[in-house]
Amino acid sequence: MVKKTGRPGYLQIADDLREQIRGGALAPGAPLPSTTQLAEQYDASLSIVKMAVGILRNEGLVIGQQGKGVFVREDEQPEERPATDLASEVIELRTAVRDLSERLARVESTLAESRRSPK
Incomplete structure (x- = not known):
C-alpha cells in the first residue's frame, strides 16, 4: 500500500520491490507480478506502477521480455x-x-x- 508520506508513490513501490529483490523474496529469474496485480497490491494506478518498474529497469535490477513480462535480473551485478x-x-x-x-x-x-x- 502506498502511504501518504509526501514521498511519491512510484518511489515507494520501487523501494519495496527493490528490497524484495535484494532480500531474496523475488529471486533471480523470477517474474514480477503483472502491472495490474502490482497496482492492486499497492492500491496505485497503472501509470504509477509502470514508473516504479521503469526505475528498477534503469537500475538494472529487472529486465523486460516482450510478451512474457518483467523478470528479476539473473546476474548479481546490475549493469552500470x-x-x-x-x-x-x-x-x-x-x-x-x-x-x-x-x-x-x-x-x-x-x-x-x-x-x-x-x-
Whole structure:
C-alpha cells in the first residue's frame, strides 16, 4: 500500500520491490507480478506502477521480455548505465510527472466546474 508520506508513490513501490529483490523474496529469474496485480497490491494506478518498474529497469535490477513480462535480473551485478542515459531517464521521468500533473489539474478543474453547474 502506498502511504501518504509526501514521498511519491512510484518511489515507494520501487523501494519495496527493490528490497524484495535484494532480500531474496523475488529471486533471480523470477517474474514480477503483472502491472495490474502490482497496482492492486499497492492500491496505485497503472501509470504509477509502470514508473516504479521503469526505475528498477534503469537500475538494472529487472529486465523486460516482450510478451512474457518483467523478470528479476539473473546476474548479481546490475549493469552500470552511462550518466547520459541516467540524465535522459530523469528527463523522461520529469516529463511523465509533469504530464500526470497536468492531467490531474484538468480532471480537478472539470470536477470543480461540474459541481458549480446546476443540473
